[in-house]
Amino acid sequence: MNNFTFHNPVRVYFGDDKLQELPDLVKEFGSKVLLVYGKSSIKRMGLYDKVVDLLQSNNIDIVELSGIDPNPRIESVREGGELCKKHDIDLVLAVGGGSVIDAAKGIASAALYDGDPWDFYSYKVQSEGALPIGTILTLSATGSEMNRGSVVTNLKTKQKHGWGSPYTYPKFSILDPRNTFTVNQHQTGCGIVDSLTHVYEFYFSKNDNYLNNRICEAIMKTVIHYGPQAIDNPENYEARANLMFGSTLALNGLTGFSNTWDGFNHTTEHVLSAYYDIAHADGLAILGPHWMNYILDESNVQKFKEFAINVWEVEDRGTDMEIAKRGIQAVFDFYQSIHMPTQLSNVNIDDKEFDEIASYATRYGESVGRFKELSKDDVLQILINAK
Amino acid sequence: MNNFTFHNPVRVYFGDDKLQELPDLVKEFGSKVLLVYGKSSIKRMGLYDKVVDLLQSNNIDIVELSGIDPNPRIESVREGGELCKKHDIDLVLAVGGGSVIDAAKGIASAALYDGDPWDFYSYKVQSEGALPIGTILTLSATGSEMNRGSVVTNLKTKQKHGWGSPYTYPKFSILDPRNTFTVNQHQTGCGIVDSLTHVYEFYFSKNDNYLNNRICEAIMKTVIHYGPQAIDNPENYEARANLMFGSTLALNGLTGFSNTWDGFNHTTEHVLSAYYDIAHADGLAILGPHWMNYILDESNVQKFKEFAINVWEVEDRGTDMEIAKRGIQAVFDFYQSIHMPTQLSNVNIDDKEFDEIASYATRYGESVGRFKELSKDDVLQILINAK
Numbered sequence A, B: 001m002n003n004f005t006f007h008n009p010v011r012v013y014f015g016d017d018k019l020q021e022l023p024d025l026v027k028e029f030g031s032k033v034l035l036v037y038g039k040s041s042i043k044r045m046g047l048y049d050k051v052v053d054l055l056q057s058n059n060i061d062i063v064e065l066s067g068i069d070p071n072p073r074i075e076s077v078r079e080g081g082e083l084c085k086k087h088d089i090d091l092v093l094a095v096g097g098g099s100v101i102d103a104a105k106g107i108a109s110a111a112l113y114d115g116d117p118w119d120f121y122s123y124k125v126q127s128e129g130a131l132p133i134g135t136i137l138t139l140s141a142t143g144s145e146m147n148r149g150s151v152v153t154n155l156k157t158k159q160k161h162g163w164g165s166p167y168t169y170p171k172f173s174i175l176d177p178r179n180t181f182t183v184n185q186h187q188t189g190c191g192i193v194d195s196l197t198h199v200y201e202f203y204f205s206k207n208d209n210y211l212n213n214r215i216c217e218a219i220m221k222t223v224i225h226y227g228p229q230a231i232d233n234p235e236n237y238e239a240r241a242n243l244m245f246g247s248t249l250a251l252n253g254l255t256g257f258s259n260t261w262d263g264f265n266h267t268t269e270h271v272l273s274a275y276y277d278i279a280h281a282d283g284l285a286i287l288g289p290h291w292m293n294y295i296l297d298e299s300n301v302q303k304f305k306e307f308a309i310n311v312w313e314v315e316d317r318g319t320d321m322e323i324a325k326r327g328i329q330a331v332f333d334f335y336q337s338i339h340m341p342t343q344l345s346n347v348n349i350d351d352k353e354f355d356e357i358a359s360y361a362t363r364y365g366e367s368v369g370r371f372k373e374l375s376k377d378d379v380l381q382i383l384i385n386a387k
Helices: A018-027 A047-056 A074-087 A098-110 A185-203 A210-232 A237-249 A264-275 A280-295 A301-312 A320-337 A354-361 A376-385 B019-027 B047-056 B074-087 B098-110 B185-203 B210-232 B237-249 B264-275 B280-295 B301-311 B320-337 B354-361 B376-385
Strands: A004-014 A032-037 A061-065 A091-096 A133-137 A149-154 A159-164 A172-175 B004-014 B032-037 B061-065 B091-096 B133-137 B150-154 B159-163 B172-175
Touching (some): A004 A018, A018 A133, A032 A074, A061 A074, A074 A098, A091 A098, A172 A237, A185 A237, A301 A320, B004 B237, B019 B133, B019 B172, B032 B047, B047 B091, B185 B210, B185 B280, B210 B301, B264 B280, B264 B354, B354 B376
Parallel strands (some): A091 A133, B004 B172
Antiparallel strands (some): A004 B004
């Protein structure tokens, strides 16, 4: 087992009765809230009214910042930070999915910083504090509700950067599976792929650890088991609940305490979606199984066999290589079964920019990926295979 | 999935280089430490000297409280509390296994309380604070290093009670697997049984949850995989490391976020070891598989089949009942293979007190256990079966 530190102070309130805790939770920190949310979905589903009623009837003042984009912009972070300063905000409350929560983390940090918050995301300065953050989750996907990470996009510099600090863990996160009942089929599929990718980017690890692997498998099996049920019946509480806490555990430290992050999928996908306006998880669904097919060889066939049998319940029959390949085929089949793309042509991407994308994906060194280090030519070949 | 709250703020520092962090960790809270430990084992293994050197060379003052018993006594808690008050202690540092850590939790709470700390354990008053607690773990078993629970014995009232408060989570826990290299065969076996029992008391749950079950299985598989390796080769780092973090995760909230605790094994064992001076885990090893055999019936055979196949890798062949029984037999075989007792006669207990033990185990109501509610007569029969 590798050495590590593990710390996750987020208080999770999970279940269909937990929104009621909101006023008391907020009051631990004060009485002035910046309510951060996206477009109209929380209004359509009635959550906005419930939250506002609960806060107002408990004498909690609300300042609003709406319109957070799916890829949250640094401009929103700046604007939110200014609002916090101007209105003397006590707590930043994110109501939404990962993008809204990510933005809230930047905003809460910007509130206590005199400079431009992009300084954090460009790693110029480390934050020295943040306002308390609370979240009400409406999308099972990124895990941001129980970690400190925040990904924000700067369109001017064409950068999408991840950052976090010890102060950006939410103080509390309210997870009511019913708040995901209205998530549509494609968004549900995206959440499933995002969660699975978070886990297998840790599962495929050099010097992998037994306990870490088994926990990864536990979460992947859950997502695979309940994903299709949530797609078929969006109001299946048990399916939504398992997906919700599964996606939370997928990126709260538990899947990577000893195993190391591979990074190929997320790094390359960030480039892909910077060139083409595709959903992050569409890119992940396309890259994932093609990446597996490409890197599978005699040196790692045991790991892929383990993946096939333990996660995908592939029958233990035939050669190791055959079993491993059937496992990867199961990933293709699963993604297709939940209506996710597995080829670039499915999202109308052709090979024009492949060379540039492969170059950019490997810009930080000679290679990308840790489980198997991939050169620019390797990335190019994966893109060609995924055409 | 049941509704729940999940919160675990403990910072875990895991690995063979983490003791070095101790001075900085202590200094976050002050410069006066109450060093709490048991008998001579931490001196024999050289850990005492290392800890004292590290603290002293960093100008941290040490007051000592040694001699904590394997079942920590309320007298030690009282004495520790007085020492904290007298010496104006900033942090209580437990160096040892679960007993020492449990005592430290009581001591840290007693330090800020004017009355008798047994008031906490007898549920007369709730604590309103505690000094910060740090731990250096030397035994993989109870999970106390990453939870708030504390079990303390009052010999005068013949009570062994568990208690905890929001203030008794350790601020930090240092887990170096090398500090368990000198744990002897029997103590290692006890830790394995204790961890497994912690998990299966949540695994066997009415309204069990899929994700919760899979995580329980992940931890049990790890303990079963590495337990015998640690028994055979006490200095096998990987085995000790997996057992260590496995036992930590077994009782840090992760195994019971949705599933509910059965309680038969721990409740009955506490009575058993109150009547006879046997190790807690010896009692658990005897009761566990006999309890399983007794409660197995058509209504829960699927759960036992799942346990057999997913945890014990029993072949999926024959009737469900046959598979379930082979799973329980695997528990017997495993415990015997790691030299743990599976019959009361192995620890020289006869049937003289069976009636009284069965009465006492069911004293809080008509029954004990939640997965299957067991009457006094049921408990008696389990004891007879385990003779």
